[in-house]
Amino acid sequence: MNESLYVSPLAEITTLGDDKIAMSVVGRRFTVEDKVGMLKTILDQAGKGVQLSALTESMADSFPPEAIEAAVTALVNTRVLVRDDARAGGDATHQHLQHRRELDALIPRDQLAAYDRANWLLVLAGEGACADALAESMAQMNVPLQRVSRDGALPETGDKRALLLVCSDFEDFATFRAMNAKAVERGLASLYLGIDWSTVQCGPMVMPKATACYECYFHRVRSTRKFVAEFDVRSKPENILYHALPSRLAIQFGVAEASRLALQYLSGTLDNLQHSVFSEIDSLTGETHRSRVLRLPRCACCGNASTARPVGTVFQQSLLRRRA
Ligand SMILES: [Zn+2]
Numbered sequence: 001m002n003e004s005l006y007v008s009p010l011a012e013i014t015t016l017g018d019d020k021i022a023m024s025v026v027g028r029r030f031t032v033e034d035k036v037g038m039l040k041t042i043l044d045q046a047g048k049g050v051q052l053s054a055l056t057e058s059m060a061d062s063f064p065p066e067a068i069e070a071a072v073t074a075l076v077n078t079r080v081l082v083r084d085d086a087r088a089g090g091d092a093t094h095q096h097l098q099h100r101r102e103l104d105a106l107i108p109r110d111q112l113a114a115y116d117r118a119n120w121l122l123v124l125a126g127e128g129a130c131a132d133a134l135a136e137s138m139a140q141m142n143v144p145l146q147r148v149s150r151d152g153a154l155p156e157t158g159d160k161r162a163l164l165l166v167c168s169d170f171e172d173f174a175t176f177r178a179m180n181a182k183a184v185e186r187g188l189a190s191l192y193l194g195i196d197w198s199t200v201q202c203g204p205m206v207m208p209k210a211t212a213c214y215e216c217y218f219h220r221v222r223s224t225r226k227f228v229a230e231f232d233v234r235s236k237p238e239n240i241l242y243h244a245l246p247s248r249l250a251i252q253f254g255v256a257e258a259s260r261l262a263l264q265y266l267s268g269t270l271d272n273l274q275h276s277v278f279s280e281i282d283s284l285t286g287e288t289h290r291s292r293v294l295r296l297p298r299c300a301c302c303g304n305a306s307t308a309r310p311v312g313t314v315f316q317q318s319l320l321r322r323r324a
Pocket of ligand 1: 212213214215216217296299300301302303
């Protein structure tokens with residue numbers, strides 16, 4: 001325990017008179033009435049980061065080193081002291097995510113390094129106000145980000161925990177479908193964010209071959225449209241002269257929703273991750289509608305569709321399908 005320890009950004013510490021300290025870490029509260037003077041000195045120094053050796057040295061006149069070590073160990077175990085200095089200039093978001101992931105406890109300890117922020121890579125595809133706002137938000141939270149153009153090639157992700165986020169100021173079906181096809185082929189998880197007038201459309205979060213992909217979503221939506229021909233015309237970018245501009249408010253809702261999903265996926269906080277879910281947020285009323293997207297078994301991207309003409313009679317085809 002010779003690295004620097006800091007007071008956790010999730011900890012609230014209150015002194016109750018001279019002989020009592022109350023500590024709360026995300027809602028877990030306990031009071032200490034024992035060795036309050038020593039604790040106050042430790043906490044005071046930990047504000048700027050402190051090492052155990054420096055502590056025992058500076059307090060050697062008043063307290064034995066074992067007592068100081070025991071107190072520091074207790075503070076680390078209760079998460080009052082942590083290894084990152086997220087209180088000064090850092091971001092409490094990552095500490096909250098880590099805390100949630102530990103509550104989930106679904107990831108084995110030896111695999112946790114893969115979910116570490118140093119191993120993340122967020123690939124942001126797209127241009128426009130929404131993409132710029134997302135990039136800025138991610139930079140503020142120190143998320144490693146690489147931008148590519150809206151139909152650009154995907155970068156090598158190696159063994160990084162990577163997510164492709166495709167973002168557009170309008171419902172850019174063509175780009176979303178093209179990037180989805182690339183991501184599914186590469187086995188890269190992806191998320192889609194578009195704005196339709198003042199409504200945010202976010203999703204689905206795609207885990208290739210495991211959940212519904214954007215192509216599955218697109219075909220489901222197309223089949224529910226009453227005027228399919230009109231839908232087809234509107235979904236081709238070459239037919240549109242001007243797009244409606246996204247409102248600033250819609251962008252802010254979109255950035256919030258997409259950042260949440262991206263951070264949850266990257267950090268491995270799987271609670272309510274909502275893969276295979278499509279969310280629509282009306283930015284003017286705040287109303288959020290989530291619908292489940294089912295995977296299409298014969299999807300052209302993630303399913304077993306074939307472009308070859310089927311052979312045999314309808315009856316023979318159904319037999320072949322059943323055998324496959
Ligand atoms: Zn699919």
